[in-house]
């Protein structure tokens with residue numbers, strides 16, 4: 001028996017009108033993500049990786065096609081429902097500007113809990129636990145400016161996990177890191193996957209992609225290959 | 230719903246903290262932005278303080294006249310300065326007081342309690358040995374005078390019905406007279422000379438202060454009416470003071486007194502009366518143009534500076550939205566709703582305005598306090614209504630100026646704002 005799909009995409013397209021030209025950022029894509037998938041999305045610059053990630057993360061809506069998350073059609077949702085999905089079902093890790101510079105680590109990790117309406121004491125407890133889990137128990141009160149690039153990504157991972165999301169989306173999470181730190185971060189993702197999380201990450205580095213169990217290559221908004229290992 | 234309620238509370242708390250962070254991080258910018266609001270609030274509170282002061286000063290002075298007294302006089306207070314209109318009217322006779330009293334005691338439903346006659350001059354001179362006071366206010370009346378005028382005695386007593394009836398040569402003097410004519414000696418029992426007559430001092434009024442800052446009741450000498458007439462003759466300025474039973478029934482009381490006086494003067498119906506019934510309100514309305522002028526100027530300055538301030542805040546909030554586009558995108562990715570972002574920026578602009586308002590209040594408080602210290606006699610009053618009003622104005626300014634940028638922030642597309650450099 002197969003594990004059920006968390007995400008189903010059917011002939012999903014995203015077009016951008018640029019003057020009289022139409023940019024086909026995503027062109028009739030069919031995709032399916034199952035629970036505990038650990039996927040890398042690869043492709044040259046401009047191939048549509050970020051566009052796919054934005055749609056997956058409900059930050060953007062497709063021009064046409066179907067996107068179902070946990071069996072729900074995202075196209076029918078209003079703004080507040082989408083915000084709720086982003087808050088509860090999705091954990092984001094971006095390449096840069098992950099953290100609000102004025103807030104310390106704890107406050108940054110707390111943000112999704114504030115939007116979820118969790119009480120202050122519980123917020124603090126859960127956020128510090130999440131930070132301890134990514135090895136930053138001693139940096140809880142530090143501001144982002146006092147952290148290294150790798151530490152910032154770890155804070156972002158802690159925050160992505162805070163609401164126990166259905167999927168974790170990471171857009172080039174190691175794009176700004178040196179090799180050693182990149183591998184540290186990938187080890188964290190590996191552990192999260194072992195713990196049962198569903199992870200989709202974007203990268204253009206082959207060796208980063210090799211940490212995952214599934215590789216999807218995009219070219220010109222189309223799926224070039226989709227390989228499971 | 231319970232969850233949204235809690236969400237709202239926590240999000241608002243977070244927004245408040247962020248607004249403080251933001252303002253602290255951009256202190257000079259925030260201060261310059263708030264300048265318009267500061268000036269506006271100073272203008273509105275100074276204006277309010279001035280108007281309050283005028284009102285209070287006036288009320289204090291009017292209290293000296295007695296709130297529950299109306300006057301039968303030759304001319305009207307509300308058209309003061311137009312004496313020529315009343316020139317041909319007959320004088321008010323002190324005997325009317327008796328006639329009025331007779332009528333109102335027969336009528337148990339009368340609104341009027343008692344009428345007291347008075348004749349007076351502002352030009353009296355009072356002498357004691359080699360000391361001489363000019364421009365003294367001398368007043369002749371009867372023993373019921375104190376029922377129609379506030380004024381406690383600091384020593385001695387007022388004259389009795391008997392003394393009034395027999396035109397006894399006694400007097401009750403104001404505090405200034407007592408201290409000027411008798412600087413270092415006991416006053417009671419001494420004689421004050423008005424023209425060529427001597428009056429024995431039997432009482433001294435407690436100090437009352439100046440009426441409207443002009444005329445002082447501490448400068449008066451009150452004597453029995455007959456004695457007054459013996460000195461100054463019967464043709465002095467006379468009027469009737471009439472005390473009301475109910476302070477609030479001014480209109481009814483005036484109406485009744487008008488009817489009484491028409492009967493006494495035998496004025497046929499339809500003919501205009503040849504006397505006036507005056508009350509304090511007439512005085513007060515004389516100040517309205519001044520107060521309106523101050524209010525108009527204050528509102529104009531306030532409006533202008535709040536308008537400029539609001540535009541400045543709107544502008545700076547738009548800049549702030551632009552600068553923080555990525556932050557907005559990130560917050561939306563983490564689950565912030567449109568309403569959350571809207572509130573965040575509104576709270577920020579309201580907070581800038583509130584801080585401006587508080588600074589403005591502080592400045593006004595300091596100014597009024599200083600003026601109060603320098604000129605203690607000025608009736609300056611800084612009221613809590615003003616504090617409330619200016620804080621409300623600040624909040625409204627913040628909402629009005631922050632609304633457009635906050636809405637634009639809330640409507641930002643999350644994917645676009647995350648891509649924004």
Ligand SMILES: Nc1ncnc2c1ncn2[C@@H]1O[C@H](COP(=O)(O)OP(=O)(O)O)[C@@H](O)[C@H]1O
Nearest residue numbers: 016023025043044045046047048049050051052
């Ligand atoms: N908001 C947008 N407006 C217009 N074109 C866009 C927009 N976002 C992306 N594109 C275009 O869509 C294509 C795919 O972009 P993107 O998904 O960012 O690629 P990648 O992340 O793989 O580099 C590119 O040609 C890009 O120029």
Ligand SMILES: [Mg+2]
Nearest residue numbers: 046049050051
């Ligand atoms: Mg990209």
